[in-house]
Structures are given as C-alpha cells and as structure tokens.
Amino acid sequence: MTLPFDAVTKTGVLLPLFHETCKKGFEEGDDPTTIVETFFTKYQARRNKQSQINLLFRFIQYIERQVVLFDAIEDAAFPIVNNMEGVGTLRNLKGSAQSEGKMEELKEFLEEFKVRIVLTAHPTQFYPGSVLGIITSLTKAIKENDLSEINNLFGQLGKTPFFKHKKPTPYQEAKSLIWYLENVFYKTFGEIYNYIQTSIYADDKKHNDIINIGFWPGGDRDGNPFVKPETTLKVAKKLKKAILKKYYQDLRDLRKKLTFRGVEERIIRLETIMYDYSINLKTKKAISAKELRAELLSIRDLIIEQHQSLYVNEINNLINRVHLFDYRFASLDIRQDSRIHHNVFTTVIDHLISTGNSTFPDNYHDLSEAEQIKILSKATDDIGDLDAFEDEMVRNTLKTIAIIKDIQKSNGERGANRYIISNNQTALNVMQLFAMLKMVAFKDKLTVDVAPLFETIPDLENAPGVMEQLYQNPEYIAHLRARGNKQHIMLGFSDGTKDGGYLMANWGIYKAKEKLTEMSRKYDITAIFFDGRGGPPARGGGKTHNFYSSLGPTIEDKEVQITIQGQTVSSNFGTHDSSQFNLEQLISSGIKNRIDGEKNRLSDADRAVMNDLAETSYQTYKDFKNHPMFIPYLERMSTLKYYAKTNIGSRPSKRGTSDKLVFSDLRAIPFVGSWSQLKQNVPGFYGVGTALKLYEDRNEWNKVEQLYTNSKFFKTLIDNSMMSLTKSFFDLTKYMSKDEEFGDFWNIIFEEYLTTKRLLLKLSGYDELMENEPTSKASIEVREHIVLPLLTIQQYALKKIQELEKAGAPNDDPDKVIYEKIVTRSLFGNINASRNSA
Numbered sequence: 147m148t149l150p151f152d153a154v155t156k157t158g159v160l161l162p163l164f165h166e167t168c169k170k171g172f173e174e175g176d177d178p179t180t181i182v183e184t185f186f187t188k189y190q191a192r193r194n195k196q197s198q199i200n201l202l203f204r205f206i207q208y209i210e211r212q213v214v215l216f217d218a219i220e221d222a223a224f225p226i227v228n229n230m231e232g233v234g235t236l237r238n239l240k241g242s243a244q245s246e247g248k249m250e251e252l253k254e255f256l257e258e259f260k261v262r263i264v265l266t267a268h269p270t271q272f273y274p275g276s277v278l279g280i281i282t283s284l285t286k287a288i289k290e291n292d293l294s295e296i297n298n299l300f301g302q303l304g305k306t307p308f309f310k311h312k313k314p315t316p317y318q319e320a321k322s323l324i325w326y327l328e329n330v331f332y333k334t335f336g337e338i339y340n341y342i343q344t345s346i347y348a349d350d351k352k353h354n355d356i357i358n359i360g361f362w363p364g365g366d367r368d369g370n371p372f373v374k375p376e377t378t379l380k381v382a383k384k385l386k387k388a389i390l391k392k393y394y395q396d397l398r399d400l401r402k403k404l405t406f407r408g409v410e411e412r413i414i415r416l417e418t419i420m421y422d423y424s425i426n427l428k429t430k431k432a433i434s435a436k437e438l439r440a441e442l443l444s445i446r447d448l449i450i451e452q453h454q455s456l457y458v459n460e461i462n463n464l465i466n467r468v469h470l471f472d473y474r475f476a477s478l479d480i481r482q483d484s485r486i487h488h489n490v491f492t493t494v495i496d497h498l499i500s501t502g503n504s505t506f507p508d509n510y511h512d513l514s515e516a517e518q519i520k521i522l523s524k525a526t527d528d529i530g531d532l533d534a535f536e537d538e539m540v541r542n543t544l545k546t547i548a549i550i551k552d553i554q555k556s557n558g559e560r561g562a563n564r565y566i567i568s569n570n571q572t573a574l575n576v577m578q579l580f581a582m583l584k585m586v587a588f589k590d591k592l593t594v595d596v597a598p599l600f601e602t603i604p605d606l607e608n609a610p611g612v613m614e615q616l617y618q619n620p621e622y623i624a625h626l627r628a629r630g631n632k633q634h635i636m637l638g639f640s641d642g643t644k645d646g647g648y649l650m651a652n653w654g655i656y657k658a659k660e661k662l663t664e665m666s667r668k669y670d671i672t673a674i675f676f677d678g679r680g681g682p683p684a685r686g687g688g689k690t691h692n693f694y695s696s697l698g699p700t701i702e703d704k705e706v707q708i709t710i711q712g713q714t715v716s717s718n719f720g721t722h723d724s725s726q727f728n729l730e731q732l733i734s735s736g737i738k739n740r741i742d743g744e745k746n747r748l749s750d751a752d753r754a755v756m757n758d759l760a761e762t763s764y765q766t767y768k769d770f771k772n773h774p775m776f777i778p779y780l781e782r783m784s785t786l787k788y789y790a791k792t793n794i795g796s797r798p799s800k801r802g803t804s805d806k807l808v809f810s811d812l813r814a815i816p817f818v819g820s821w822s823q824l825k826q827n828v829p830g831f832y833g834v835g836t837a838l839k840l841y842e843d844r845n846e847w848n849k850v851e852q853l854y855t856n857s858k859f860f861k862t863l864i865d866n867s868m869m870s871l872t873k874s875f876f877d878l879t880k881y882m883s884k885d886e887e888f889g890d891f892w893n894i895i896f897e898e899y900l901t902t903k904r905l906l907l908k909l910s911g912y913d914e915l916m917e918n919e920p921t922s923k924a925s926i927e928v929r930e931h932i933v934l935p936l937l938t939i940q941q942y943a944l945k946k947i948q949e950l951e952k953a954g955a956p957n958d959d960p961d962k963v964i965y966e967k968i969v970t971r972s973l974f975g976n977i978n979a980s981r982n983s984a
Contacts, residue, residue: 157204161935163189164205168938177881178941199964202939203971209936210975211303214277216932217717217978218284220925224723227921234691234731234738236341249346255740256342257354258704261732263719264360264479264676265326266711267319267370273978275322276306278716282329285721308974316373320363320381324388326715327475331359332392334725336467338733340459343466350446350462352469357729360564360707361385361476367546368481368568375545382478382553382561383427389475390424393438396464403457404449412445427556435473435558439465474561478553480546481566481599484575490543491578493535494585498527515574522574523621525581526589544586550594551587563594566636566676570598571605573615580622592625597634597676603646603764606637606654610661617669626671633671635662638678644817647767647833648870652863653760656701663702676707689866691728694735696858698746703739706732717981742858752853755841756860759850762840763833766898770832775891782948783879783888785823785940789816791970823976825878825937826895830870835902842905854909864906865918871903872915872926873980878937881945929979936975943968 164185171181186198193201220227231237243252273281280303287295314322335357347353364381367373397417404413416438422429433441442465449458492511498504504527510518532544553562565583567575576598583594600609613633616622626633637658643651659675666673679690694706710719719725739746748756770776780786821828841850853860876899882892903915916923943965950962 157201157208160189160201161205161208165935168934171938172877172934175877175880177945178878178938179881179945181938182942199968202942202968205935205939206968206971206975207308209933210308210978211300212932213929213975213979214273214281214303215284215300216928217981218281218288221281221285221721221724222288224721224727228723228727230723230727234734235727236338236346236730236733239734239737240346252737253347255737256346256356259356259733259736260354260705260707261357261729261736262360262477262676262705262707263357263710263729263732264362264707265323265476265715266709267316267323267363267366273716274308275325277303277308278322278325278720280306281716281720309971316364316370316377317380317384320361320384323361323363323715324384324475326719327359327385328388328392330719330722330725332389332467332471334722334729335359335470336463338726338729339466339470340463343462344459355470356733358470358560359476361478362481362709365478365480365562367486367542368483375542375549378478378480378546378562379549379552382549382557385475385478385561386427386473386557387424389471389473390420392471393464393468394420394424396467400457400460400464403460404445406449406453406456409445409448409453412441416441435468439468442468472558472560474557477560477564478557478562479564479566480550480562481568482543482546483568484570484578486539486543487567487575487578487582490537490540491582493537493540494529494544494582497535498529515572519574519577519615519619522577522581523619525585527585529585532586544582547583547586550583554593559593564597564634565594566597566599568599568601569605570600570612571608573612573619576612576616577619577622580625591628595629595632595634597636599636599638599678600658601638601645601678603650603654606658609635609658610665613662613665614669617665617671623669623671631671632674633666634674634676636676636678643829646764648763648830648867649834649837649863650760650764650767653756656697656859659697659701663700666702672704673702674705674707675702677709679708689862691731691735692862692865693859694732695738695742696746696862697739698748698859699743700747703736706736708732713977713981746858748857748859751849752856752860755849755853756857759837759841759853762837766833766836770894770898773891773894775888779888779891780817780820782951783824783882783944784820785944785969785973786816786820788966788970788973789819791966819977822873822980823937823940823973825873825875826899827870827874828895831867831874831902832895832898834867835898835900835905838905838909839901847908850909864909865916867902868906868910868915869922869926871899871906872923873930874899875930875937878941929981933976933979936972936979940969940972940976943972 167185167188168181171184176184182202186193190198190201229235239252240249243249280299284296284299284303287299338357339355342356343349343351343353361381364373364377394417397413397420401410401413401417404410419431419433420438422431423433442461446458446461446465449455449461495504495506495510499506499508499510505525506521506527507513510521513521529544532541532548535541535544550562550565565579567579570576576596579596580592583596584592588594598609598612600606600612613635617626637655645651646654655677659673662673662675690708694703697703717724718728818829838850841847854864876896879892883889883896885892907913907915910918912918916926946965947962947969950959950965955962
C-alpha cells in the first residue's frame with residue numbers, strides 16, 4: 147500500500163473490505179454473485195459497471211503480488227521452519243550410522259544408490275521468469291532485513307506484468323529451467339556431493355555420482371508439435387554452454403587464489419580455454435571433460451605436494467562438479483507417443499519395401515506381433531536420405547534419432563541417452579523404436595536406453611508380460627547386458643489418476659513395480675523405475691520422499707527417479723535451502739527403505755485390504771467419470787477451457803483436434819488444475835471415502851486401522867489425500883447445488899468429500915485435517931486466506947458467462963469477452979498460491 151501508484155493505494159484500502167465481505171458472505175451461505183454485488187452496493191455504490199470491472203482486475207493484480215510476497219517470505223523462512231540437520235538430512239544420517247556402527251553399510255549404499263530429478267516442461271509454472279527473479283531477490287532482501295531493497299522490489303513487482311501475450315517456445319521453456327541449473331542446482335549438487343566425499347567417505351577419491359539431473363524441455367515431443375529436431379539440438383548446445391560458463395566462473399575465482407608458481411599459469415590457461423569454449427563450441431582450443439578433469443587433478447596434486455594444500459577444498463569442489471555434470475549439465479530425455487512411432491515406422495517399412503532392397507518381407511504388416519518382433523530385433527536396413535520422406539512427423543522423428551548421436555558426440559553419451567515411449571502398451575511398441583534407433587544412427591552399438599512408459603490401469607497390469615516378452619528376445623537382452631543389466635521403466639501417475647482415481651492409481655503403480663521387479667530379477671535385470679509425478683497428490687505428488695521410504699523389499703530401489711515440474715521446481719527446489727533439504731530427503735528415503743525393508747513388507751491380510759479398497763475406489767471413480775454430467779460439468783462449470791488461454795506452456799492443452807471435449811484427449815494438468823480452481827480437488831480423494839465406508843458398514847473397521855498402523859505406504863496415501871481435502875472449499879460452489887442441471891452432480895461430489903473427510907479423521911484419530919503437519923497446514927491456511935477474494939471473483943465471472951450463454955449471447959459479446967478475461971487472469975494467482983495444485 148506504500149507504493150507510489152495511485153491505483154495501488156486505493157486497491158489496498160478496498161481489498162480488506164472486499165475480503166471481509168467474502169468471508170462473512172460464505173459463512174452466511176451467500177453465493178459469489180451476491181457477495182460481489184453486496185460489496186459494490188455497500189462500499190462502492192457510485193461506481194458504474196466499467197469502473198467495477200476495473201476494480202476487480204486491480205484486485206486480481208494486487209492479490210497476485212501478495213502471493214509473490216508470501217512465497218518470498220516462506221522461502222526466506224525455509225531454514226528456520228525446517229530443521230536443516232534433522233531427520234532425513236545427510237548430517238542426521240551420518241550421525242545415526244556412526245552411533246549404530248553402520249558407517250561401512252552407509253558407504254556401500256551410497257556407492258550404488260542414485261537420485262535423478264527430471265525437470266519437465268509441463269505447464270504448471272504460472273510465474274514468468276522476470277517474476278521468479280523478483281521472488282529470488284525478495285527472498286534475499288527479506289533474509290537480510292533490507293527494507294529499502296524490499297521497497298524497490300515491491301515497486302518493480304508493481305510494474306512487472308504477470309500475463310504472457312504469447313505462448314513460450316519450447317526453447318524459451320528450456321532457458322527458463324536452465325536458470326535453475328545455473329543458479330540453484332550447480333551449487334546445491336556440488337555441496338551435497340562435497341559433504342558425502344569429505345564427511346562420509348573422508349577421502350578425495352571419485353565416488354558414485356549419487357545425484358544427477360534429467361531434462362525434458364526440447365526433447366519431450368509427446369503432444370507438442372512445436373518441438374522440432376533443431377529445438378533438441380539447440381537446447382543441448384545451450385546446456386553445454388551453460389555448464390562451460392559455470393566452469394569458467396569457478397576457474398576465474400580460483401585464479402585469484404591459486405597465485406602460486408607452477409599453478410597460476412595452468413589455471414589461467416584453463417580459464418581462457420573455458421571462456422572461449424563457452425562462447426564458441428567449435429573453437430579449436432576446446433578440451434574434453436576428461437582432459438579438464440585430469441588437468442585439475444594434476445594441479446591439485448601439485449598444490450598438495452608443493453603448496454601446503456592451500457585452497458585444496460576449492461579445487462576439489464570444481465573437480466567434483468566436473469564429475470557430476472561433465473559437459474552435459476543435464477541428461478536430455480527424448481519422449482514420443484507409441485502411436486506416433488507406429489505411424490512413422492509403418493511409413494518407413496513401406497518405403498523400404500517399395501525400394502526393393504529391404505530385409506523386411508513384403509507381407510510384414512500381415513505377420514503376427516511375435517514374428518514382427520523377431521524381424522525388428524535383427525533389423526539392419528539403412529533408411530537412407532531422411533529428407534526423402536514427405537510427411538513432416540516421419541522426417542522429424544527420424545532426424546531426432548540422428549541428433550541423439552550428435553548430442554552424444556558433443557555433450558558425452560549421457561547428454562542424451564534415454565528415449566521414453568509414452569502410452570506404451572506392447573513389446574512391439576518398444577521393438578519398433580529399438581529397430582529405428584539402430585537403422586537410423588546406432589548401427590554398431592546402441593548407446594540409448596529405451597524406456598517404456600506405462601500409464602493407464604490396464605497398461606500397468608499388462609506391463610510385466612510386456613517386459614518378459616522383451617527379456618526373452620536374445621537381441622534385446624544382449625542390449626540390456628551391454629547397458630549394465632539395467633532396464634529403465636517409467637510409470638505415470640498423472641494419467642493413472644485421471645484414468646483410475648486416487649487409490650487405484652497409486653496401488654496400481656505399487657503392484658506393477660512389485661511384479662516388474664520380480665520379472666526383471668528373474669532375468670538378472672535391475673529395473674530402474676522412473677515416476678512421472680506431478681505437484682499435487684492427485685498426480686502422485688505431495689510428500690514424495692515418504693513414498694520412497696515405504697516401498698519395502700519387493701520393489702527395486704537402487705535409484706529414485708522423479709519428474710519435477712512447473713511450480714514444484716520453484717516451490718521445492720527454487721532456493722539453495724529448499725533444494726538441498728528436499729534432495730537430501732530423497733537420498734535418505736532410499737536409505738531408510740533399505741534399512742526398514744522388512745518392516746515395510748505388506749502382510750497378506752493388509753495386502754487384501756489394500757487391494758479391496760483400491761478396487762472399490764476404482765469402481766466408484768469409474769461410475770462417477772461415466773456420469774452423463776461429468777464432461778458437461780467440467781466444460782461449463784469449471785475453468786478447464788481457460789487453461790489454453792493462459793500462454794504458460796508451449797504445448798496444446800489437449801491431445802486431440804476435436805472441437806468437442808473428449809475425456810481421453812484431456813491432459814492431466816488442466817484436468818487436475820480445474821478441480822483445484824473449483825476448490826473441489828476431486829482427483830485427490832474421490833472414491834477413498836466410499837471404499838473406507840464399506841469397511842465401516844461391514845463392521846470391519848479394525849482391518850483398515852490395522853493397515854493404517856502397519857503400512858507406511860498406505861499412511862502416506864492417506865496423509866496426501868488429507869492435503870487435497872484441506873485445500874478444498876465447497877462453500878465457494880455451494881450455489882451449484884441448487885442448479886437445475888448440475889445440482890445433483892455437485893451433491894454427489896460434496897457427499898463423497900464429507901464421507902472421506904469424516905473417515906480420514908476417524909482413521910487417523912485427528913480432530914482436524916493435517917494436524918500432524920502444523921507447518922504445511924499453516925502455510926495452506928494463509929495461502930487460502932490470501933486468494934479467497936480471487937476465487938470469489940472467478941466464480942462470479944463464470945456465473946456471468948453462464949447467464950450470458952443461456953441468454954444466447956454470441957462468443958464475441960463484449961461482456962462475455964471481459965468476463966472470460968477475468969476468469970483467465972484469476973487462474974494465475976490461484977495456481978501460484980496453491981504451489982502444488984496442477
């Protein structure tokens with residue numbers, strides 16, 4: 147309110163009055179329309195309609211900036227609110243291992259365990275890069291109590307737009323995520339590895355690079371027509387330049403310290419090389435990462451021998467970072483849908499057969515799947531000129547494969563060595579890509595891991611059979627033997643929840659991991675599971691490290707790999723403190739699971755209850771999804787169709803091209819996000835209450851209590867579902883219960899909410915939701931308090947649109963256009979405030 151902008155002062159005075167009107171209105175059972183109209187009648191009676199609309203837009207802008215301030219305050223308070231040396235941190239782990247005499251076991255575990263966080267381009271980050279920069283600066287100023295800098299940053303915030311007029315390109319998305327690599331992960335990864343090396347191993351030797359980063363922007367083509375082969379290459383070059391620049395900066399700092407005879411000139415030489423190389427990747431002065439590391443090791447030895455080990459820790463830090471990041475910075479994953487691959491491959495085979503010199507038989511398409519797989523495993527045909535194909539998708543898919551090899555030459559093999567197949571349903575899907583990789587670029591040696599992604603409930607059930615078929619193929623198993631006997635398998639939470647509901651998605655993935663572990667071990671293969679987790683519990687998020695510490699001995703746990711997307715990057719890994727804390731939690735979760743392995747094993751009785759709960763929940767959710775009002779409700783009563791207008795991501799908000807809303811075309815992010823905007827959070831709890839009630843009705847409640855006591859996995863599911871319920875606020879949409887068309891449907895959702903809430907409290911023994919997590923609960927309460935007026939404005943505008951549509955107003959009706967703009971603009975603050983709602 148102290149900003150020197152007239153509009154801000156007026157808005158800041160009126161907003162508390164509007165907030166109070168909203169709070170009282172909902173307590174008295176008023177609907178959003180009545181609340182907004184009451185406010186204008188009571189406090190702003192002289193405003194005309196245009197002036198009222200202007201004020202609502204100013205409220206939206208003001209609240210957006212209040213959310214930014216609270217984000218910065220929370221980031222600044224992170225090391226105070228969270229115990230940076232408490233349970234789940236490396237210091238705590240080391241202390242426990244020492245006191246129990248288990249240091250050697252800890253060292254052995256760290257030598258084989260890995261954590262990979264994979265940054266994705268999924269559009270849930272509603273802050274433009276400029277605002278993220280302000281949050282970082284504001285956090286620093288708050289920590290330092292620098293009031294004049296805080297005031298300047300408020301001024302900057304007031305003048306900085308939140309809304310993007312154009313969608314970002316995939317390259318722009320990549321650049322915004324590379325900011326985190328440069329400004330957060332480079333430092334955090336280095337410090338964690340340095341601690342492990344010096345305090346746990348207590349030596350200067352090279353150990354397992356326990357943490358690494360995967361990267362999707364520029365390589366993820368699934369449903370994104372804007373990601374071209376050139377984009378992938380451009381992003382790989384940007385990643386390499388970014389890491390070279392970081393090495394140059396470190397060398398420049400070292401140069402000021404290592405001013406010793408025989409050392410200074412060598413450091414200056416490396417600094418000059420890195421500077422030239424970071425500007426021009428084709429410079430003749432370039433050296434390999436191996437040569438850089440060897441030279442740094444040689445300099446370190448000289449410092450130890452001749453210069454009393456002065457600044458040896460500083461040079462060790464750089465050596466460790468070169469070991470961790472090489473010249474790739476992050477490993478670029480490529481991803482495409484199996485249906486696209488099938489179409490591309492069919493075109494390629496037809497082309498090869500038509501040329502008359504193919505090893506593929508003329509009747510290839512008529513052969514059985516097993517016969518096709520046999521041919522594919524031995525395919526050696528040369529596809530020839532890739533530009534000869536008229537179809538752009540065919541050309542781009544094949545060129546991308548060729549580019550993987552180019553990236554490996556430039557950034558090292560791990561620069562791009564994994565290809566993920568979305569919507570993978572059969573072994574044939576895997577073998578089509580396997581053959582294409584070899585035919586296009588990897589004839590002599592395939593240095594790429596093929597990773598099937600199993601998403602829907604049926605696909606998860608079929609996954610073990612698909613993998614066994616592959617393991618029984620001599621050529622494919624030989625490829626895995628050459629890749630260290632490891633098979634990467636991705637499992638998707640987002641579409642699993644959308645498809646099967648909350649309990650079944652999580653239990654379906656758990657069971658699939660057990661069966662895939664057993665199947666892989668049978669063939670002496672280590673399954674590397676990669677989880678497609680989103681931010682909220684509804685997409686596999688929530689307190690993720692709790693999942694990994696509760697897996698038990700029946701699930702392969704050599705690596706933890708998860709997608710980190712959108713808001714979760716900035717909220718969980720946006721600062722050095724939060725990044726270090728959450729990475730250490732993930733590392734320790736793997737160790738805790740190894741220690742508690744047998745304790746986490748599910749008994750047959752508990753497994754039967756979990757299975758029954760999941761099946762009941764699945765059926766309840768399927769019936770709900772098949773309700774005739776399900777799609778119309780989302781289409782007309784939620785913000786679903788407005789997501790595409792926010793310009794936050796480069797890819798389309800749905801897969802198909804149909805004008806009608808088709809459930810299978812829906813992307814999980816707008817789907818989950820729309821329920822979140824309604825403050826109904828259906829995907830995070832629907833079906834849970836009904837499943838629990840069945841046990842209550844059958845007088846078998848003790849069985850559920852026993853499962854809750856015995857299974858950390860089930861307890862984590864319940865805790866995360868509580869978070870979804872805590873972020874729900876049905877008073878906001880209670881007016882829908884009286885709607886002629888949608889009233890009954892709203893009541894179905896509300897009944898399930900009430901049942902779930904009652905039974906989760908009964909199960910946990912809590913008096914209120916999330917009482918075991920006071921910090922998270924308090925954070926949610928403050929955030930929900932901030933956005934209450936924003937939610938009210940959004941519902942008011944949605945209701946106005948519905949009224950105009952009922953009256954037959956055309957799409958270009960000026961009032962309708964304005965109200966649609968209000969809905970779209972209100973999405974930003976709501977999503978940002980929730981931190982993990984989409």
